Amino acid sequence: MVRLNPSAYNKAHLLLTLVLCISSFTLTEPLETWILLIVCCATIIRFSLFMNWQKHQISLRTLNLLAILSAIVLATFGWQLGLLLGMLNLLVLASSLKLMLLASRRDYFQLISIQFFLIGTGLVFNQNIAFSLLYGALTMMLLLSLAFHISPVNTWSGQIKRTGKLCLQAVPLCIMLFLVTPKLGPMWQMPVGKGGETGLSDKVTPGDLSQLARSSDLAFRVNFDDDIPVMSERYWRALVLEDFDGKSWQVAPFRERIRQRYQRTNHIFTPRTSGPGIAYQVLSEPSKNPWLFGLDLAVTRDNTIWQGREYQLISRYPLQSGISYRVRSYTQAPLLPDVELLDRRLNLQLPEQGNPRTREWAANLRQRHDSDKAFIGAVSNYFQEQEFRYTLNPSPMPTNAMDQFLFEDRAGFCVHYAGAMAYALRLGGIPARMVTGYLGGEMRGEEYMSVYQYDAHAWVEWLSENGWQRLDPTALVSPLRLEFGLQRAVEYEDSFMQGSALSRLQQLAWVNELRMLLADMDYLWSRWILGFDRDNQEDMLKALLGEVTPLRLALAGAALVLFTALLLAIYQYKHWLVIRHSSPAYYYHKGLRLLERSDIERPRWMGPQDFNSLVQQQQPAHVARQFDKMTRCYLRSSYETRDDAEQQILKKRMRFLLAKLKKALKKKPPAKRQGF
Amino acid sequence: MQAKIQQAVNQISKVILGKEQEIKLALTCLLAGGHLLIEDLPGMGKTTLSNALARVFGLGFSRIQFTSDLLPADMLGVNIFNTQHQVFNFHPGPLFNQVVLADEINRASPKTQSALLEAMEEHQISLDGETHALPSPFFVIGTQNPEHQAGTYPLPESQLDRFLMRIQLGYPSWQAEKDMLRQPQQKEVEKLQPVISPTSLIELQQQISEVHASDDILDYILRLVTYSRESEKFPSALSPRASKALLQAARSWAMVNNRDYLIPEDVQTVLPAVAEHRLRSALAEHPAQTSLSQWLLEQVDPLAA
Numbered sequence A: 001m002v003r004l005n006p007s008a009y010n011k012a013h014l015l016l017t018l019v020l021c022i023s024s025f026t027l028t029e030p031l032e033t034w035i036l037l038i039v040c041c042a043t044i045i046r047f048s049l050f051m052n053w054q055k056h057q058i059s060l061r062t063l064n065l066l067a068i069l070s071a072i073v074l075a076t077f078g079w080q081l082g083l084l085l086g087m088l089n090l091l092v093l094a095s096s097l098k099l100m101l102l103a104s105r106r107d108y109f110q111l112i113s114i115q116f117f118l119i120g121t122g123l124v125f126n127q128n129i130a131f132s133l134l135y136g137a138l139t140m141m142l143l144l145s146l147a148f149h150i151s152p153v154n155t156w157s158g159q160i161k162r163t164g165k166l167c168l169q170a171v172p173l174c175i176m177l178f179l180v181t182p183k184l185g186p187m188w189q190m191p192v193g194k195g196g197e198t199g200l201s202d203k204v205t206p207g208d209l210s211q212l213a214r215s216s217d218l219a220f221r222v223n224f225d226d227d228i229p230v231m232s233e234r235y236w237r238a239l240v241l242e243d244f245d246g247k248s249w250q251v252a253p254f255r256e257r258i259r260q261r262y263q264r265t266n267h268i269f270t271p272r273t274s275g276p277g278i279a280y281q282v283l284s285e286p287s288k289n290p291w292l293f294g295l296d297l298a299v300t301r302d303n304t305i306w307q308g309r310e311y312q313l314i315s316r317y318p319l320q321s322g323i324s325y326r327v328r329s330y331t332q333a334p335l336l337p338d339v340e341l342l343d344r345r346l347n348l349q350l351p352e353q354g355n356p357r358t359r360e361w362a363a364n365l366r367q368r369h370d371s372d373k374a375f376i377g378a379v380s381n382y383f384q385e386q387e388f389r390y391t392l393n394p395s396p397m398p399t400n401a402m403d404q405f406l407f408e409d410r411a412g413f414c415v416h417y418a419g420a421m422a423y424a425l426r427l428g429g430i431p432a433r434m435v436t437g438y439l440g441g442e443m444r445g446e447e448y449m450s451v452y453q454y455d456a457h458a459w460v461e462w463l464s465e466n467g468w469q470r471l472d473p474t475a476l477v478s479p480l481r482l483e484f485g486l487q488r489a490v491e492y493e494d495s496f497m498q499g500s501a502l503s504r505l506q507q508l509a510w511v512n513e514l515r516m517l518l519a520d521m522d523y524l525w526s527r528w529i530l531g532f533d534r535d536n537q538e539d540m541l542k543a544l545l546g547e548v549t550p551l552r553l554a555l556a557g558a559a560l561v562l563f564t565a566l567l568l569a570i571y572q573y574k575h576w577l578v579i580r581h582s583s584p585a586y587y588y589h590k591g592l593r594l595l596e597r598s599d600i601e602r603p604r605w606m607g608p609q610d611f612n613s614l615v616q617q618q619q620p621a622h623v624a625r626q627f628d629k630m631t632r633c634y635l636r637s638s639y640e641t642r643d644d645a646e647q648q649i650l651k652k653r654m655r656f657l658l659a660k661l662k663k664a665l666k667k668k669p670p671a672k673r674q675g676f
Numbered sequence B: 001m002q003a004k005i006q007q008a009v010n011q012i013s014k015v016i017l018g019k020e021q022e023i024k025l026a027l028t029c030l031l032a033g034g035h036l037l038i039e040d041l042p043g044m045g046k047t048t049l050s051n052a053l054a055r056v057f058g059l060g061f062s063r064i065q066f067t068s069d070l071l072p073a074d075m076l077g078v079n080i081f082n083t084q085h086q087v088f089n090f091h092p093g094p095l096f097n098q099v100v101l102a103d104e105i106n107r108a109s110p111k112t113q114s115a116l117l118e119a120m121e122e123h124q125i126s127l128d129g130e131t132h133a134l135p136s137p138f139f140v141i142g143t144q145n146p147e148h149q150a151g152t153y154p155l156p157e158s159q160l161d162r163f164l165m166r167i168q169l170g171y172p173s174w175q176a177e178k179d180m181l182r183q184p185q186q187k188e189v190e191k192l193q194p195v196i197s198p199t200s201l202i203e204l205q206q207q208i209s210e211v212h213a214s215d216d217i218l219d220y221i222l223r224l225v226t227y228s229r230e231s232e233k234f235p236s237a238l239s240p241r242a243s244k245a246l247l248q249a250a251r252s253w254a255m256v257n258n259r260d261y262l263i264p265e266d267v268q269t270v271l272p273a274v275a276e277h278r279l280r281s282a283l284a285e286h287p288a289q290t291s292l293s294q295w296l297l298e299q300v301d302p303l304a305a
Helices: A011-025 A033-050 A060-081 A083-101 A105-125 A129-150 A156-180 A208-213 A253-265 A340-346 A356-368 A372-385 A401-409 A414-427 A473-477 A479-484 A509-530 A534-545 A550-581 A584-597 A608-618 A621-640 A644-666 B002-015 B020-031 B046-056 B072-076 B110-122 B174-182 B198-209 B215-230 B240-256 B264-279 B292-299
Strands: A218-224 A235-241 A278-284 A305-307 A313-315 A324-329 A432-439 A442-444 A448-452 A456-464 A467-471 B035-039 B061-065 B077-082 B087-092 B099-103 B124-127 B130-133 B139-144 B163-167
Touching (some): A011 A083, A011 A129, A033 A060, A033 A083, A060 A083, A129 A156, A156 A534, A156 A550, A235 A456, A253 A340, A356 A372, A356 A401, A356 A414, A372 A456, A414 A432, A448 A509, A534 A550, A584 A621, A584 A644, A608 A621, A608 B264, A621 A644, A621 B215, B002 B020, B002 B046, B020 B046, B020 B163, B020 B198, B020 B240, B020 B264, B035 B046, B046 B061, B046 B099, B046 B139, B072 B077, B072 B110, B077 B124, B110 B139, B163 B240, B163 B264, B198 B240, B215 B264, B215 B292, B240 B264
Parallel strands (some): B035 B163, B061 B099, B099 B139
Antiparallel strands (some): A218 A278, A278 A324, A305 A313, A432 A456, A456 A467, B077 B087, B124 B130
């Protein structure tokens, strides 16, 4: 006889497989590719078993071999992933191998619980509304799989209805837990994923930002309290790059070391501010990098954010998940260097070789112009007078990039201009540095402003007597870039979002509206669900309870429990009422329960008359007599009479008989004399 | 009326010793107007029982011994050309009797089986475009050997369904068999007197339809059939025809026990006879398993609210 494989037509197994497959593919970033391949294999194996294309499972020996091999591979390559990612990879690998093996109930339940855990893990990595909905759906699929496991013959629609009902019942509980469970701070720090980083980078080689400009991902959102600065004033500072090695600009290692020392000693920097300030809230998207965004001069009181001495904001934890923080910007306050000597020394550093033509040109210019201002003016003039062009597709500049850019190509984008300018200023003996961040931002209705990755920008700062001054050479070449954003500046160049269908789609009004709607929803999601932290919780409790005291909290908890009980009662009352009304049967069942206590239980399939004869045999006569009366009364009411009026009489009689039965049961049977 | 039934039971018990329950079930089946299938090994008294049943009801009785070469015409009758009057005259076959004993029904070819089962269902036969009504009341008592025996054509499930009940006699008890051996070598069956006249039979059947089935009983029957449909354990589930049959048989049983209302025990008593052959075609196929209907009974609580 051929034993069918347990997965043939088993919908529970198929659903489980689908969930594992989908949830693994939402984790493409933290998971290794070869593990995803194994997941695919397991899925295909399960699927073919389900469809009965394949009748037999993989033999245990093959699987063991595969398991050992993959364990070795994971051990060799996985150790540099770090604990969390390593463990996640191991978990997915193990569960896909188990899935290939799945035969017994135990395996199935193991896999189901692992899946629930994996979905929870998925929420650590992906938190936006679409993923949250997807994970919700996956959880429902798992429940559906469990339902099919328990009653395999039920129809799809019936099972879906049942699981749906269960999930709906869980919703109030879920909301309550969301609102009242204590919000803990992050308990561990997320490691940086293996994938390429989007957003800015702490090292800029001209050519890098070209790729960025084409990304339409969201960088962050801003919620202004009242005034909104004009587009050309919205320079969102993210990073200050002070180290130049002739090719790339990067954050000065020395600056980094100082910051770490200050952070260890918790030596907090309070910038001197003056003039009016604008207040706003920033909702940052996850970027795996610590730097944050603010308009100059940005000050924050948030203690998870480090106020840098070069006026940048740095999160103490990488932005693995989006965070929100409040900032106040003093746009008119000067950016005074904290330790001027240090700033000067750092920002006059020059590579010793390379770019001979630029060096010569700068030296000539410096000779002709004495004052710093005049020199800067001359450099700016050069950009304006020569035929410089703004493009997102510059030709590569492998050696002596500055020479090639300034004297041959004369085409590039913000990083090229900012890099060349800062280099030229340093050659002329003026402390200068490159600042990267975002410029602009798009208003979404009245509500908030979105800043996208394509708004990334770079500009120059030079040190004057009044502190650091902003200088944007890109503005000299392409004023449109400042006033109307990147989209207008490169309007005639199709490099903007080349290949992405977005530019074409944006022309359709409804697509645009839909995009806005989605953006709005995502905003609300991050604002209210992901951003619901301990402060919000306390605010909510305060709003509800007034002052938060343990007594009030306890009372509120009790009220909540009572409320839930009330809801349940309303839901169930019909059921209870039916039993109370339906009367004689109710008393009969009570009588059965009484008998159960004196150790005679009705087998659940037994009819009343048969049970009565059992009682007659096994119980003392005075009990049996009462029960016999009761049974007869019950038979009459449930099966014999067609008269509703009689039911009332029978009900009374049943109540009376029940009381008598109770009494009879209490009475001890006459004790037998014990002979010697 | 009850006395008459009891009398009938007593009469039959004289020839089939120690099988009161089975005799009562057989009576129940006939009172309910259903056909009866008796399945057992040869020599267990199947033929005797059916013969006795026909006699106590005082009905016309015929016996058809089914063999593999029996043709439908042998059973239904034929049209024979009357040369005197130049017309075809219908000569009714043995089927035109009130009680027909179809002995060893599974030995006949499927063609003959079908002809019989059609007659059972329709209470009439069609021959050469003419319809001939069968006498009323019309009972068929089929007997069959367990199907593992050689030279049998097992009845398909759809045809088994036509029989209201299937009962098994089983070996008699020690004492009953001893008593049987003591009996004089006489044809006891032939001495049986009719106790229930055809008219009172119709009266009884009328009374059966008046037996009260409360909502609780209907729910219990529905729970039973639904369970058989939802569980995977049963090769075939109970159809609506089966639930109707169950109710009818239970009513009849209540009547035999002198009650004009149904209690769960009625359903429980008739269920094995009514349901077993509908749940599974033959016991012989799964000899190791216990009775499916018994298992079904144990799964469903008759008193559940």
